[in-house]
Amino acid sequence: MLSKLGILFIIGTLFTSLSIIFLTFKELKVIDNLIPSKIYKFSLFQLFFSISSFFVLLLAYILSDFSLVNVYENSHSNKPLFYKISGTWGNHEGSLLLWINILVLFSSLFLFLTKNSDKSFKILTLLFQNLLIITFLIFLLTNSNPFSELFPVPLEGLGLNPILQDPALAIHPPLLYIGFVGSSIYFSAALAALISKIDSQSFAISIKSWVLVSWFFQTVGILVGSIWAYYELGWGGYWFWDPVENSSLMPWFVMTALLHSILVLERRIGLYSWVIVLSILTFTMSVTGTFLVRSGILNSVHTFASDPSRGLFILSFLVIMVFSSIFIFFKFSPKENKKYSVFSKEAFIIANNWFMIFFLGVVLIGTLYPVLLDTITGSKISVGPPYYNLILAPFLIPLLFLMTSGPNYKWISNEVRSLFNLVLVLSVTLFLITFFLIKEKNFLINLILFFSIYLITQTLFDFYESFKKKNINISRIISHLGFGLLIFFIYINHIFSVENNFNLKLGETKKTDYYTIKFVNLEEQSIKNYKSIIGYFNVSNKKNFTSKELRPEIRVYDKPFTITYEASINSNLFSDTYLTMSNISDTDVFNIKFQVKPFMNLIWLSVLLLSLGGVLNFFKRKKYEKN
Amino acid sequence: MKKINYIIISVLFSLLFIVLYLSLGNEKIYNTQDLVGKKISEVEINLFQSNETFNTKELTNNEFTILNFWASWCGPCRKEHPNLVRLSKIKNLKLIGVNFKDEKDNARNFLRENGNPFDILAEDKNGKNSVNFGVYGIPETILIDSELKILKKYIGPLNIKDVNEIRKIVKK
Numbered sequence A: 001m002l003s004k005l006g007i008l009f010i011i012g013t014l015f016t017s018l019s020i021i022f023l024t025f026k027e028l029k030v031i032d033n034l035i036p037s038k039i040y041k042f043s044l045f046q047l048f049f050s051i052s053s054f055f056v057l058l059l060a061y062i063l064s065d066f067s068l069v070n071v072y073e074n075s076h077s078n079k080p081l082f083y084k085i086s087g088t089w090g091n092h093e094g095s096l097l098l099w100i101n102i103l104v105l106f107s108s109l110f111l112f113l114t115k116n117s118d119k120s121f122k123i124l125t126l127l128f129q130n131l132l133i134i135t136f137l138i139f140l141l142t143n144s145n146p147f148s149e150l151f152p153v154p155l156e157g158l159g160l161n162p163i164l165q166d167p168a169l170a171i172h173p174p175l176l177y178i179g180f181v182g183s184s185i186y187f188s189a190a191l192a193a194l195i196s197k198i199d200s201q202s203f204a205i206s207i208k209s210w211v212l213v214s215w216f217f218q219t220v221g222i223l224v225g226s227i228w229a230y231y232e233l234g235w236g237g238y239w240f241w242d243p244v245e246n247s248s249l250m251p252w253f254v255m256t257a258l259l260h261s262i263l264v265l266e267r268r269i270g271l272y273s274w275v276i277v278l279s280i281l282t283f284t285m286s287v288t289g290t291f292l293v294r295s296g297i298l299n300s301v302h303t304f305a306s307d308p309s310r311g312l313f314i315l316s317f318l319v320i321m322v323f324s325s326i327f328i329f330f331k332f333s334p335k336e337n338k339k340y341s342v343f344s345k346e347a348f349i350i351a352n353n354w355f356m357i358f359f360l361g362v363v364l365i366g367t368l369y370p371v372l373l374d375t376i377t378g379s380k381i382s383v384g385p386p387y388y389n390l391i392l393a394p395f396l397i398p399l400l401f402l403m404t405s406g407p408n409y410k411w412i413s414n415e416v417r418s419l420f421n422l423v424l425v426l427s428v429t430l431f432l433i434t435f436f437l438i439k440e441k442n443f444l445i446n447l448i449l450f451f452s453i454y455l456i457t458q459t460l461f462d463f464y465e466s467f468k469k470k471n472i473n474i475s476r477i478i479s480h481l482g483f484g485l486l487i488f489f490i491y492i493n494h495i496f497s498v499e500n501n502f503n504l505k506l507g508e509t510k511k512t513d514y515y516t517i518k519f520v521n522l523e524e525q526s527i528k529n530y531k532s533i534i535g536y537f538n539v540s541n542k543k544n545f546t547s548k549e550l551r552p553e554i555r556v557y558d559k560p561f562t563i564t565y566e567a568s569i570n571s572n573l574f575s576d577t578y579l580t581m582s583n584i585s586d587t588d589v590f591n592i593k594f595q596v597k598p599f600m601n602l603i604w605l606s607v608l609l610l611s612l613g614g615v616l617n618f619f620k621r622k623k624y625e626k627n
Numbered sequence B: 001m002k003k004i005n006y007i008i009i010s011v012l013f014s015l016l017f018i019v020l021y022l023s024l025g026n027e028k029i030y031n032t033q034d035l036v037g038k039k040i041s042e043v044e045i046n047l048f049q050s051n052e053t054f055n056t057k058e059l060t061n062n063e064f065t066i067l068n069f070w071a072s073w074c075g076p077c078r079k080e081h082p083n084l085v086r087l088s089k090i091k092n093l094k095l096i097g098v099n100f101k102d103e104k105d106n107a108r109n110f111l112r113e114n115g116n117p118f119d120i121l122a123e124d125k126n127g128k129n130s131v132n133f134g135v136y137g138i139p140e141t142i143l144i145d146s147e148l149k150i151l152k153k154y155i156g157p158l159n160i161k162d163v164n165e166i167r168k169i170v171k172k
Helices: A002-027 A037-062 A069-074 A081-087 A092-113 A119-142 A167-182 A184-196 A200-232 A243-266 A272-295 A308-332 A345-377 A385-408 A422-438 A443-468 A474-496 A600-626 B002-024 B056-061 B075-087 B104-114 B160-171
Strands: A498-505 A509-511 A515-527 A530-541 A547-550 A553-558 A561-566 A568-571 A575-583 A589-598 B044-047 B053-055 B064-070 B093-100 B120-124 B140-145 B150-155
Touching: A002 A037, A002 A092, A002 A119, A037 A069, A037 A081, A037 A092, A037 A119, A069 A092, A081 A167, A092 A119, A092 A167, A092 A184, A092 A200, A119 A184, A119 A200, A119 A308, A167 A184, A167 A200, A167 A243, A167 A272, A184 A200, A184 A272, A184 A308, A200 A243, A200 A272, A200 A600, A243 A272, A243 A345, A272 A308, A272 A345, A308 B002, A345 A385, A345 B002, A385 A443, A385 A474, A422 A443, A422 A474, A443 A474, A474 A589, A474 A600, A498 A509, A498 A515, A515 A589, A530 A575, A530 A589, A547 A568, A547 A575, A553 A575, A561 A575, A575 A600, B053 B056, B064 B075, B064 B160, B075 B093, B075 B104, B075 B160, B140 B160, B150 B160
Parallel strands: B064 B093, B093 B120
Antiparallel strands: A498 A589, A509 A515, A515 A530, A530 A547, A530 A553, A553 A561, A568 A575, A575 A589, B044 B053, B044 B120, B064 B140, B140 B150
16 A cells, blocks of 8 residues: 555656656746746645655554565564664665655755746756756666565564664764755756856855755764764774765765855855866765765675665766766856965965865775776775875865964955964964873874864954954854864874773773773663663773773664674763673673773764854855845 | 866766776675685794794695684684694694784683694784785685695684585595
């Protein structure tokens, strides 16, 4: 029943999308400034159909309707309701349906919310966006249908992979999808802008909100994914330079570059072609990432069930998308007048863009190189954190410096400012205090710490100044402050992290340099869909005589049979104490991984601050538009 | 100029897409079974008890040799250990244990508890040397003859069936 209903809604979406393509195509020849109400109506119907299809799948999951192959393969009637719901997008087919929903949602929102814009630009954007929607609908129907039926209907489902049964991971994919699938709308808009030849300023204004929205969700999505990895994977790390993580980071770099260069374009200073290239590149990177993840050509901790036919479809789509974009770009590329002075805000923004593109290049090469090498020469290599740390870290220094000084320059001016001032003196003092406290010997790390302190001090100073002057950009201050704090805490965390691996039996005690860890008790519990072995550990700090109780767990899920190791984390603002245990089979010995990680919560908070800047900017714009 | 850019960018993307297309058909699972029948590469590995090294060339003196990669932290290694002890009783078979990414104290305790079947004990502290033998996870066991040719490769713990198979090969 639900299967038929779902397919019906998908067909409805397909039909309305085709109608919109047909109508917009016809409308291109009509010379007036009015978009016919038919297009609005079809767009509303399209939105209704696609959201309904998603709700049908959601309902099938909630009701545990195992007549759907997708529900049977990824759910179980015993599962808590929350994870039944998140199971909807925890698999390839369901997440593809979510993709389509976001494409459709952004298409309608763009149509209804973009005001005072050139008609042909709007119509063309809608046309391109709906071409994307159609392609993904065909993919869904022919290759990855979430509504495929199963007969006879099984009594019970296979269950959702337990490591995906986590609140952070349940909300992480939708956030990221809004981020990188949302970037499709400015991809479409960029192609439309080229063909319709609208002026650079209106283009910048019409896409800025969308860039902000997608950037915000991408940032928060990456953050939540990172938190999940930290709590669930049990390795005590939060960023692994894993290909799938890289796939979400690559669009983020381009979005960040775009966010900055739009500021230049808004003021008619230039960069029109560049902003268009970035708009196209963001969505291209998103699809490239999707290809790498779903085709299974990369090995990663993110186990997406992979299938070469999916890879082939996404690759074909990517080929068509990239070559049509290149063709349209070179055929219609706008002329522009470039006049930049070296000490102007726009020069710093261009510098920011080069950094972002450089970071993108480094991550892209690191991700693709093993694939290319394997295909061409057959040798297997893996590119890990040392590569990224070695190449990226030195470039943080000039980036931090540019972020510190750039924002205080004026547009189109050429006034050289003195670098020696109160803020610098204060930063040097703060850095020296930090240096004597931590006594880090690595020169590069010290430089990075100094420049992050400089950025933090300068932005705080700007914040103070902003109360005096009314026209200062508060969202920039918040975001840059967040970034400065993020880099600072990442490095402090790196310096002070402690890790110990050892084996313990029940009742034994292990002494490390600063801590005593006692294995107090072991308990077995049966919970709804898993069996849990809980270890009770007492961790006492030799320095300040505090002690904490930690309870790591080993969970044995039966559907599907999986063992997960749940870390026990005692967390406060300044430090996390982290303990995981794993059993060594046929013995009573447990392998213990004990870690102390300072400032983890402050790392998360810094990223929140970074994204908060985006939100503030979004609402400031809305207010500005109203006045 | 515009035309040249156009061509360069298109060609670059085409090349990238061709490689990505080819990669789709590639075997994803890293399989080392095809190393069977080939000679092992000449490798210097550190000995466990001393600072000396050991060259795999020296294995030509043995009629048959087993290379076993293990660690104290590895559960399945504990499980297969009695089978290694069984193999150590075969006369024309020498056993070489390579202790993989392990701490010395833990490894010593492990052998004290479970017995030491190895004629030579070597170590691979960071796991780099084991790669030369095509090992990417432990436990793994390689059976070679006096010409250093790989006769058999066992990925995962040895069971009693494997032990009997090795007995048969060695007896011939």
